[in-house]
Amino acid sequence: xxxxxxxxxxxxxxxxxxxxxxxxxxxxxxxxxxxxxxxxxxxxxxxxxxxxxxxxxxxxxxxxxxxxxxxxxxxxxxxxxxxxxxxxxxxxxxxxxxxxxxxxxxxxxxxxx
Amino acid sequence: xxxxxxxxxxxxxxxxxxxxxxxxxxxxxxxxxxxxxxxxxxxxxxxxxxxxxxxxxxxxxxxxxxxxxxxxxxxxxxxxxxxxxxxxxxxxxxxxxxxxxxxxxxxxxxxxxxxxxxxxxxxxxxxxxxxxxxxxxxxxxxxxxxxxxxxxxxxxxxxxxxxxxxxxxxxxxxxxxxxxxxxxxxxxxxxxxxxxxxxxxxxxxxxxxxxxxxxxxxxxxxxxxxxxxxxxxxxxxxxxxxxxxxxxxxxxxxxxxxxxxxxxxxxxxxxxxxxxxxxxxxxxxxxxxxxxxxxxxxxxxxxxxxxxxxxxxxxxxxxxxxxxxxxxxxxxxxxxxxxxxxxxxxxxxxxxxxxxxxxxxxxxxxxxxxxxxxxxxxxxxxxxxxxxxxxxxxxxxxxxxxxxxxxxxxxxxxxxxxxxxxxxxxxxxxxxxxxxxxxxxxxxxxxxxxxxxxxxxxxxxxxxxxxxxxxxxxxxxxxxxxxxxxxxxxxxxxxxxxxxxxxxxxxxxxxxxxxxxxxxxxxxxxxxxxxxxxxxxxxxxxxxxxxxxxxxxxxxxxxxxxxxxxxxxxxxxxxxxxxxxxxxxxxxxxxxxxxxxxxxxxxxxxxxxxxxxxxxxxxxxxxxxxxxxxxxxxxxxxxxxxxxxxxxxxxxxxxxxxxxxxxxxxxxxxxxxxxxxxxxxxxxxxxxxxxxxxxxxxxxxxxxxxxxxxxxxxxxxxxxxxxxxxxxxxxxxxxxxxxxxxxxxxxxxxxxxxxxxxxxxxxxxxxxxxxxxxxxxxxxxxxxxxxxxxxxxxxxxxxxxxxxxxxxxxxxxxxxxxxxxxxxxxxxxxxxxxxxxxxxxxxxxxxxxxxxxxxxxxxxxxxxxxxxxxxxx
Numbered sequence: 001x002x003x004x005x006x007x008x009x010x011x012x013x014x015x016x017x018x019x020x021x022x023x024x025x026x027x028x029x030x031x032x033x034x035x036x037x038x039x040x041x042x043x044x045x046x047x048x049x050x051x052x053x054x055x056x057x058x059x060x061x062x063x064x065x066x067x068x069x070x071x072x073x074x075x076x077x078x079x080x081x082x083x084x085x086x087x088x089x090x091x092x093x094x095x096x097x098x099x100x101x102x103x104x105x106x107x108x109x110x111x112x113x
Numbered sequence: 114x115x116x117x118x119x120x121x122x123x124x125x126x127x128x129x130x131x132x133x134x135x136x137x138x139x140x141x142x143x144x145x146x147x148x149x150x151x152x153x154x155x156x157x158x159x160x161x162x163x164x165x166x167x168x169x170x171x172x173x174x175x176x177x178x179x180x181x182x183x184x185x186x187x188x189x190x191x192x193x194x195x196x197x198x199x200x201x202x203x204x205x206x207x208x209x210x211x212x213x214x215x216x217x218x219x220x221x222x223x224x225x226x227x228x229x230x231x232x233x234x235x236x237x238x239x240x241x242x243x244x245x246x247x248x249x250x251x252x253x254x255x256x257x258x259x260x261x262x263x264x265x266x267x268x269x270x271x272x273x274x275x276x277x278x279x280x281x282x283x284x285x286x287x288x289x290x291x292x293x294x295x296x297x298x299x300x301x302x303x304x305x306x307x308x309x310x311x312x313x314x315x316x317x318x319x320x321x322x323x324x325x326x327x328x329x330x331x332x333x334x335x336x337x338x339x340x341x342x343x344x345x346x347x348x349x350x351x352x353x354x355x356x357x358x359x360x361x362x363x364x365x366x367x368x369x370x371x372x373x374x375x376x377x378x379x380x381x382x383x384x385x386x387x388x389x390x391x392x393x394x395x396x397x398x399x400x401x402x403x404x405x406x407x408x409x410x411x412x413x414x415x416x417x418x419x420x421x422x423x424x425x426x427x428x429x430x431x432x433x434x435x436x437x438x439x440x441x442x443x444x445x446x447x448x449x450x451x452x453x454x455x456x457x458x459x460x461x462x463x464x465x466x467x468x469x470x471x472x473x474x475x476x477x478x479x480x481x482x483x484x485x486x487x488x489x490x491x492x493x494x495x496x497x498x499x500x501x502x503x504x505x506x507x508x509x510x511x512x513x514x515x516x517x518x519x520x521x522x523x524x525x526x527x528x529x530x531x532x533x534x535x536x537x538x539x540x541x542x543x544x545x546x547x548x549x550x551x552x553x554x555x556x557x558x559x560x561x562x563x564x565x566x567x568x569x570x571x572x573x574x575x576x577x578x579x580x581x582x583x584x585x586x587x588x589x590x591x592x593x594x595x596x597x598x599x600x601x602x603x604x605x606x607x608x609x610x611x612x613x614x615x616x617x618x619x620x621x622x623x624x625x626x627x628x629x630x631x632x633x634x635x636x637x638x639x640x641x642x643x644x645x646x647x648x649x650x651x652x653x654x655x656x657x658x659x660x661x662x663x664x665x666x667x668x669x670x671x672x673x674x675x676x677x678x679x680x681x682x683x684x685x686x687x688x689x690x691x692x693x694x695x696x697x698x699x700x701x702x703x704x705x706x707x708x709x710x711x712x713x714x715x716x717x718x719x720x721x722x723x724x725x726x727x728x729x730x731x732x733x734x735x736x737x738x739x740x741x742x743x744x745x746x747x748x749x750x751x752x753x754x755x756x757x758x759x760x761x762x763x764x765x766x767x768x769x770x771x772x773x774x775x776x777x778x779x780x781x782x783x784x785x786x787x788x789x790x791x792x793x794x795x796x797x798x799x800x801x802x803x804x805x806x807x808x809x810x811x812x813x814x815x816x817x818x819x820x821x822x823x824x825x826x827x828x829x830x831x832x833x834x835x836x837x838x839x840x841x842x843x844x845x846x847x848x849x850x851x852x853x854x855x856x857x858x859x860x861x862x863x864x865x866x867x868x869x870x871x872x873x874x875x876x877x878x879x880x881x882x883x884x885x886x887x888x889x890x891x892x893x894x895x896x897x898x899x900x901x902x903x904x905x906x907x908x909x910x911x912x913x914x915x916x917x918x919x920x921x922x923x924x925x926x927x928x929x930x931x932x933x934x935x936x937x938x939x940x941x942x943x944x945x946x947x948x949x950x951x952x953x954x955x956x957x958x959x960x961x962x963x964x965x966x967x968x969x970x971x972x973x974x975x976x977x978x979x980x981x982x983x984x985x986x
Binding site for chain 1: 125126128129130132133135136137139158159160161162164165168169171172173
């Protein structure tokens with residue numbers, strides 16, 4: 001467990017958008033998908049997911065509907081709305097810029113200055 | 114908790130979270146755990162479910178109502194866990210808000226709600242007995258025709274008439290009104306028609322009667338065929354022409370008339386000649402009218418007084434000096450007193466609410482202190498302070514609303530009891546109070562306000578709470594110097610209570626003094642009967658002979674010691690009293706400014722003083738020779754003798770002059786007394802022989818040690834032997850005194866109730882403080898006892914602080930109370946705080962209250978068993 005990284009503030013929303021952008025998911029599914037696509041490198045307490053989901057629904061980025069899971073349990077499924085897709089693109093670009101900048105900055109060597 | 118249905122949001126969220134955990138459990142089960150273990154594991158992994166739910170709510174945009182429902186559910190759970198605290202808080206508030214609601218309900222009904230007539234705000238009238246210059250009928254006519262302020266001016270007088278509708282004749286009260294009365298008030302008849310100014314054609318020209326709706330309803334069962342029926346008013350035939358609407362109950366708050374008759378016919382049911390005499394100040398009770406557009410009340414008052422001055426100049430003998438002010442109709446001259454009294458009472462009720470809030474505030478602070486562990490845990494688990502404060506305020510509001518509701522309910526019950534209450538059985542006096550929307554709004558506001566007041570007391574405590582420290586240390590430490598806020602609250606509360614106790618003691622003393630004061634009569638063992646011979650059809654020439662036979666008849670009843678008679682009303686009955694200017698014997702110009710005094714005038718029979726129990730200080734009383742043909746003589750009271758002649762000794766045998774010019778010789782002096790009401794200053798009075806000024810309305814007075822009921826029956830029999838048509842309803846003088854004592858009694862009763870409530874509040878406040886101190890320090894006390902502390906030391910340790918606060922609070926309250934009695938003097942007779950009995954009474958009462966309140970906590974502290982306590986923790 002110690003090799004799991006703490007989530008940066010604000011990144012959970014982006015991760016959820018990414019997870020859901022790959023196809024409609026229920027809450028538990030979102031967690032599994034995030035674990036899958038991050039190779040379980042990030043630690044999210046399960047319950048913490050839900051306030052974020054509700055917030056995204058309220059912002060109109062996600063929409064929710066009740067359905068049936070693979071193993072026949074009733075569950076609420078989330079998918080991106082048009083606004084959510086747009087936000088996902090913007091945030092991804094923003095993140096990429098930030099990550100590039102950070103990576104460049106941290107890679108800088110003394111002789112390069 | 115099934116008080117509130119859970120919202121769909123909550124259900125959906127629960128279902129979603131449950132589904133999550135089941136899906137997780139499914140996965141865990143597949144990895145080899147059994148179902149139960151898998152579910153447990155899933156729950157653990159999920160984390161703090163309640164906290165996340167709360168965050169979800171916030172994420173959803175904090176549905177105010179949902180959060181409120183949550184808070185309410187939680188608050189109900191918490192309150193249910195401490196029923197004692199909840200009960201005490203609700204009862205305290207119910208009492209305090211109930212008291213406020215009752216006082217406000219009365220104030221609202223009597224002062225804020227106008228008379229139920231169209232355009233009441235421009236209707237102004239004179240006030241009965243208020244230094245009036247023109248309450249005689251000719252003066253009213255002059256005022257009506259000479260003023261420039263009123264559109265039209267109506268007048269009425271109260272009459273008590275034997276009304277014969279074919280069934281048993283009995284006495285009813287009515288208004289004798291000017292013909293324009295209903296038109297001036299802009300009222301339409303419910304049935305039939307009203308009489309108008311055009312129906313007045315001189316004396317006894319309009320034998321019509323209009324019934325009130327209530328009388329028509331109860332007496333005629335709403336029979337529409339009564340219109341046109343002829344009824345007997347004191348044996349004179351009058352035709353019923355209409356019924357007044359149910360909403361109109363006369364222009365006086367406290368008495369609603371049974372019928373209305375034209376004032377031009379009043380002499381048929383009242384005194385002969387009363388309408389023509391300019392000096393007869395009993396002909397018109399009040400006059401009223403709508404002001405012309407643009408005329409201010411101040412201008413109208415000036416105008417009325419100008420007419421008064423003209424009348425005084427023109428009729429210097431008959432018109433007594435004085436100035437008049439105008440008021441909205443309804444309360445007559447009670448208005449200012451009533452306003453002062455109710456305002457004072459409202460202030461006291463407000464103080465009670467304040468004391469209750471202080472009480473509850475400290476209870477709440479203690480309660481919150483006990484819950485500091487819970488609060489700390491919630492803070493540590495991520496709950497925001499705002500959320501916790503909101504939760505605490507919700508609790509306070511729930512309590513205040515419950516208390517307010519209970520208080521309001523009780524006050525509505527009480528108000529409706531007051532509304533149907535007839536303080537003087539057999540009279541039409543009523544207190545028309547009824548709750549309206551304003552009362553409910555005020556009660557609600559008071560409840561919310563007080564909830565807020567005592568709800569914010571623990572706020573600072575919560576804001577300062579440091580979760581880590583509290584959780585580490587536990588909640589049972591934290592004591593000693595840190596309760597300063599609660600100390601202050603307790604002192605405030607005790608001070609307020611001491612003010613209330615002081616006021617009520619002052620009031621009770623005042624009442625006792627005024628009840629046991631010397632009235633100049635001895636009301637014990639008396640029986641009075643109001644006989645109006647005009648009701649039985651006697652002419653004025655016949656009355657003296659009939660009255661003498663009545664006195665003789667009463668004297669012949671076995672056991673009757675004395676019997677006498679007084680024309681009109683005896684002293685202290687129905688606040689009636691008529692006064693007249695008197696002059697030095699040598700004065701010839703009998704104008705107002707030359708008058709020496711304005712004494713009360715009574716016309717009495719020979720046996721009157723013996724029957725009334727008035728002692729004669731000098732000279733003789735009247736005998737049966739002081740009749741029409743004898744020289745005019747008088748008895749005067751000591752005050753009169755002093756004012757007119759300088760002393761009692763000089764008075765006997767001396768002469769003075771009446772306003773009609775007759776020279777009267779004083780033959781005796783009697784003791785001073787009270788005449789119109791028990792709170793007035795000493796006034797002069799004169800007594801003239803009744804046979805020298807005959808009147809048909811009189812009171813017979815009988816003194817006897819016999820049982821009142823038997824005596825009343827005997828009086829009825831005797832008088833019916835003389836004339837079977839006479840309505841006779843004997844009452845004791847004490848019964849009749851109840852009317853004049855009523856204001857003092859009511860004032861004392863209400864102040865007494867306020868004082869009791871104040872005392873109760875201080876008991877609960879001190880008790881709460883002391884009990885809390887003891888319970889929090891039981892362990893410490895146990896150690897002290899184990900180490901050999903004496904009982905007194907234990908008591909001092911635990912209650913010393915409370916007692917000190919009690920002393921400080923009482924001191925402050927006593928001081929404030931003494932200052933407040935200056936205000937009380939307005940409403941309570943002879944209210945003086947510099948009465949050693951009152952002062953020591955307050956000190957004693959507060960000490961007793963303290964003793965009562967600390968008794969149980971002290972017992973608990975003393976019964977501490979160190980071994981058990983130390984083992985427990």
